[in-house]
Amino acid sequence: MRNYLIRRLGEMAVLLLLISALVFVILSFVPGGPFDLLIFSNPRITAAEIKRLNEAFGFDKPLYIRYFQWLVDVAGGHWGTSWGIAYGRPVTEVILARLNNTLILMGAATLVSVIIALPIGIYSAIRQYSWADYFVTSLSFFGMSMPTFWFGIMLIVIFAVGLGWFPTGGVSTYGLEGDILDRIRHLALPVTVLSLFNVATWSRFVRSSMLEVLRQDYMRTARAKGLRENVVIIKHGLRNSLIPVMTMLALEIPGLFSGAIITETVFSYPGMGRLFWDGVMAADWPVVQGLVMITAFLVIACNLVADVAYAVVDPRIRYD
C-alpha cells in the first residue's frame, strides 16, 4: 500500500506538471497581456513604454523560460499577479477570498444530494417497476435533459422575482453579513439547482448498483440463512452496492466545480466558479491558470482518494 501510494503520488505530480505546461502554453497564445488595462486606462502610453515594461517584468523572454520562472514562483508560493479583474493583487489572495464561498456551496449541495439520492436510489431498486421507480427514472431523464442554468433562471423567475421568497443572487444581504438564516436563504436556490442534477444522476447510479447487487448469489444465501428481508437488504446489499457509489462520488466531486461555474454565474454568487468565468472573460490569465491548477489538483486527488477508498471498503482489492 505504501509503495502504491508513493507511485500514485508521483504520477499525480507528473500529470499536474503536464496540465500546467499545457495550460501555460495555451494561455500564452491568447491575445491579452499584463498591461492591457494600463493601455486601456491611459491611451497616451506609447508602444515603446509598453515594451520597456514587458522587458522589466520579463514578459519578453521565451516561453519555456517564462514557464520555468512560473514553476519556481509557484514552488515559492507566488502564483503571480492578477492583471485583470483584481488588478495588481496576488492570485493566491484573490482565489482564497472566494474559496470559502465555493466550499460552502459545494459542501451543502453534496450533502443534500447524497441525503436524497441514496434512499430513493435504494428504494427504487428494491421496488423495481413500482411508481416510485418510475418517478426516479423520470427525474433522472428530466435532470439529464435540462440545462442547469435554465433551471436556475426558472427558479429565480418563480421564487425570487415572482414570489419573492428568496433573493435573486449573491451571498448575503448588505448589513446582514454573518446572519446564518440570511446565508441559508441565499444558498437555497443555488443548492437546489446543483442538487437536482446530482440527485438525478446519482440516484440512478445507486439504483443500478443496488440492482446489480440484488441479483447476486450471496443475496439468496443470506435469505436462505433465514435473515429478515430488511437485514438482507441493508447488511448484505447496501454494503456491497456502496462500493461503486463511493467511487462514483469521489469522481463526481471535481465535476461539481463545473456546476459551480454555471450556478455561481447565474446567481451572481461570489465563488471560485464565478471568478473563473470573470477571469476568462477579462483574459486575466494568471488567475485562470491558478484556478485551472486547483481544479486539476482536485480531480486527480479525488481519483486517488476514490481508489484508496475502494481498497478500504472492498476486501478483494489490495494494492501492492
Next chain:
Amino acid sequence: MVSRKQALLEVKGLKTHFFTEDGIVPAVDGVDFSVAAGETLGIVGESGCGKSVTALSVMRLIASPGRVVAGSILFEGRDLAQSSQEEMCDLRGNRMAMIFQEPMTSLNPVYTVGEQIREAVQTHDRQISDGAARVRAVEMLRMVGIPLPEERYRAFPHEMSGGMRQRVMIAMALSLAPALLIADEPTTALDVTIQAQILELMKDLRERVQTAVMLITHDLGVVADMADKVAVMYAGEIVENADVYSLFREPLHPYTQGLLASIPTLASTRNQRLNVIHGTVPNLLRLPPGCRFAPRCPKAMDICRQVRPTLRDVDGGRQVSCWLY
C-alpha cells in the same frame, strides 16, 4: 421400496410458474414427492427441467416474476405454501438449510467467512453470546475439514478456493443442525477430485447431524453414490419415482432409460455408439399437448401425443408417468 417412515417433507401437486413478458413459463408443473427424516432424495434431470425451481419453491425463495401457484409443501406438519415470509425466516437456515451450485459467488465478498457463519447461528439463536457464536462457527469450520479453523475464521471468501468455499457453505447450512438440507448441484462447479471430497464430507455429516438431504443434480453417478430414493424430472414434471436400486436395475420411463444409457462406461467398446436422447428439451412456452417427452421418445404411441399421462403407482412401490405401464 419407498420408505414408509413418517414423511419429513411431503410435496403434493406443486406448481411454480414464471409470469414473463413472453407468457407464463410453467417451470414446475404439478410435482409430488416426499422425503423421510434422515433420508436422501435425489432429484435428477437436465438443465432447465425445474429441479432448482422445485428446491427454491420448498425454501419459498422464488422471486418475482415467479410464484408458487398451487400445491402443498408439508414440512414437519406445517404447509409451507401457506406460511408467511416471517414464519419462513424462522425455518430457513434453522430447520431447513440450502447450499448452492456456485460456491464462488454464494458467499458475501465483504464479510469474513467466520462472520457469515456466526450470523447464521445468531439469527436463530438470539440468546447466544457473540463469543459463544464465534466458538460455534470455528467448530463448524473444523467439522467440515477446514484446516486452521481459528485463522480461517478471519479469511475473506476470495482468499479461499472453490472447494473450501463450498465447505464453508456446508458449515453455514449445518450450523443449526437442520432436519432437511437442500443441496442444489453442490459439486457441479468443482474439480472432479474436489467433487469426491465434498460428496464424502456430505455423506459423513449426514450421519453425524442426522439430517435428511434433498440432492439436486444432473449427475446420475452422484445420485447412485448418495441417494436412497430418486425422482426423475422432465420439463417441469416428475416422470419417475423409485428407490435408487430399482431405478438403476430396471428404469421404467423411456426418459430414465435414455439417461442411464447415455452414461459412458469403461466396459463399453470403442466402436459402440453412445446412446443419446435425440431432439431437445421442449420450450416451456409451447409444450406438446400429450406427454411432454413424446416428441423425443423412441417408444411413443398415438395416445402419448394426445393425452398427458399422470404419475401412477406401479409394482414395487414405484411411480411412473408413462402410457407403457
Next chain:
Amino acid sequence: MTADSRAVGATEELDLPEMGQWALVWRRFSRHRLAYLGLIVLVFFVVLSFGAPWLAPYPYDKINMNDNYSLPSAKYFLGTDELGRDIFSRLLYAGRISISVALVSTLLSSLVGIIVGAAAAYWRGVTDMILMRLTDVMLSMPTLPLLLVFSKMLREYPTLKDTFGDYLSVFVLVTILTLFGWMYPARLVYSSVLSLRETEFTEAARALGSSGWRILFSHLIPNSMAPVIVISTLGFGQRVVLEATLSFLGLGVNPPVPSWGNMLSQAYAYMLRNPWLAVYPGLFIFFTVLAINFLGDALRDALDPRLKV
C-alpha cells in the same frame, strides 16, 4: 432462479435463428413506447428547425421597436423580444444552429474516437500506449473550464476571424466540442476491437488471406459499432445542453447568429422585464434533449442490454 433464467434463455435461443439479429434489435427497441414518442418529437423539432426559412413567419433578425415585448398574439405567435423580433421565428432559426452544432460535433467526435480507438487496439505497441495514455489524460481533465479557455483562445485568432466572420463562434464551438468529446467513443471502440481481434472469425479472415486493413474496416469496426451508436446518441443530447451552457456563458454561439443558448443568455439579461423570453428556448432545449435521451435509452436496451453508459 437459475432454472428460471435458463428456461427463459432457452426460449430466446429458439427464437433467435428465426428472427435474425436486426429483427431482434427492432423487437427490443419497439418495446419502448417512450422511444416512439421521442422519435416523433425529435423529428418534429428537426423539421421545424431545418424548415425555418419556409416555416418562420419573419426573418430572425427583423427588428421592430414599436412591437417590442409583445405578448403572444395572432401577429406574433409567441410574442417578441426586447428588440421586437419575433420569438417563434428566432426559435426555429436558432434550433437549426443548435441542432447542427450538436450533431456535427457528435459525428466528428465519433469519427475521431473510432479511428483512435481502433488504431490503438489494432496496432497495439507504441501506438496503443501513446493514444490510450492521451485518452486517459484527456479524461482526467476538468472539461468545462478547459472548454471555456479553448473557446476564448480560438475566437481571438485573426486568421480564423477573417475566414468565418459571423460564424466564427459556431466553428470554434464545433471544434472544441470535438476536441473534448472523442475520448468516450475511443474507449468503447478500443475495448471492443481489442476483444474482437482475438476471436475466431478474425483468425478465419486472416487465414483466408484478408489484409489487416480489410479486417479492421469490414469486421472489427462494424462489429464494435453498437455501443458507439448508443453513446453518440446520448452525447448528441448532452451537446445540445452544452451548446446552450457555453452560449449562455458567452463562449458558445454568439449573436448575430441565433442559437437556443444565446437566446437564453439575452433573455437572462431581460428576465425581470419579461420572464417569458427565458421560458421558450429552455422548453425547446428540454423537449429536444428529452426526446434524444428516450431514444438513446431505447437504443441501449435494444443494441446492448448489458452496456452501462
